[in-house]
Amino acid sequence: xxxxxxxxxxxxxxxxxxxxxxxxxxxxxxxxxxxxxxxxxxxxxxxxxxxxxxxxxxxxxxxxxxxxxxxxxxxxxxxxxxxxxxxxxxxxxxxxxxxxxxxxxxxxxxxxxxxxxxxxxxxxxxxxxxxxxxxxxxxxxxxxxxxxxxxxxxxxxxxxxxxxxxxxxxxxxxxxxxxxxxxxxxxxxxxxxxxxxxxxxxxxxxxxxxxxxxx
Numbered sequence: 001x002x003x004x005x006x007x008x009x010x011x012x013x014x015x016x017x018x019x020x021x022x023x024x025x026x027x028x029x030x031x032x033x034x035x036x037x038x039x040x041x042x043x044x045x046x047x048x049x050x051x052x053x054x055x056x057x058x059x060x061x062x063x064x065x066x067x068x069x070x071x072x073x074x075x076x077x078x079x080x081x082x083x084x085x086x087x088x089x090x091x092x093x094x095x096x097x098x099x100x101x102x103x104x105x106x107x108x109x110x111x112x113x114x115x116x117x118x119x120x121x122x123x124x125x126x127x128x129x130x131x132x133x134x135x136x137x138x139x140x141x142x143x144x145x146x147x148x149x150x151x152x153x154x155x156x157x158x159x160x161x162x163x164x165x166x167x168x169x170x171x172x173x174x175x176x177x178x179x180x181x182x183x184x185x186x187x188x189x190x191x192x193x194x195x196x197x198x199x200x201x202x203x204x205x206x207x208x209x210x211x212x213x214x215x
Contacts, residue, residue, distance in 0.1 A: 007069060007077035008086055014063050015093040024096055027055055032113040040107070049106045056100035 014020055031048050064074060077083060078094075087094055099106035 004077040004080040004083050005086075007074065008080075008083040010067060011074070011077075012086070012090050012093060015090075015096065019063070020059060020096075023055060023059065027052060028110065028113050029117065032110045032117065035107065035110040035114045037111055037115065045107055045110075046103065048110070049103050052106060053100040056097060060097065 031051075034042065034044055034048070036042070060074075061071075064071065078087060095105055095109060099109050
């Protein structure tokens with residue numbers, strides 16, 4: 001039992017180390033862009049899953065060899081009831097391993113990351129433009145139809161993302177329209193300024209001519 005606990009603790013440490021975090025999270029963030037919730041059966045998903053399985057397999061095999069463990073010992077440790085609480089507590093970390101062998105876990109993980117990144121981009125756009133979508137504001141009438149626990153988060157994310165995009169596009173159109181009006185006003189002001197400048201130049205020339213004649 002002590003051996004099993006040690007194995008799980010060691011794996012948790014590895015999953016938090018740069019040796020795991022850098023290649024795995026880089027893969028997830030870079031490849032999740034194609035995992036659109038509205039296109040759950042994209043053939044590219046399984047190709048990405050095969051690449052992810054190879055990456056995880058290489059990392060895990062290398063690490064287990066370094067610490068002198070076999071795949072069987074690792075699997076046995078993860079099945080040990082004494083380690084169940086620890087694994088559940090760090091479920092997010094272990095799911096990165098399980099996703100290599102479970103396509104559904106992989107697809108869910110990648111889709112969630114895609115949504116998170118899109119929401120992050122929207123948030124940055126909103127912060128840069130100084131606006132917050134009404135769908136995210138307190139008291140909004142946002143109430144998506146939800147069917148079950150697994151649907152809640154995905155449907156919520158999709159609805160917020162859709163409304164955020166719609167509101168941003170509407171505000172952007174207003175901004176573009178206002179900018180065009182401002183540009184026209186600036187052009188008119190410049191034209192008026194040039195005309196005034198030419199008028200003043202003519203008056204100055206006439207004054208000089210009069211002074212010359214008087215002299």
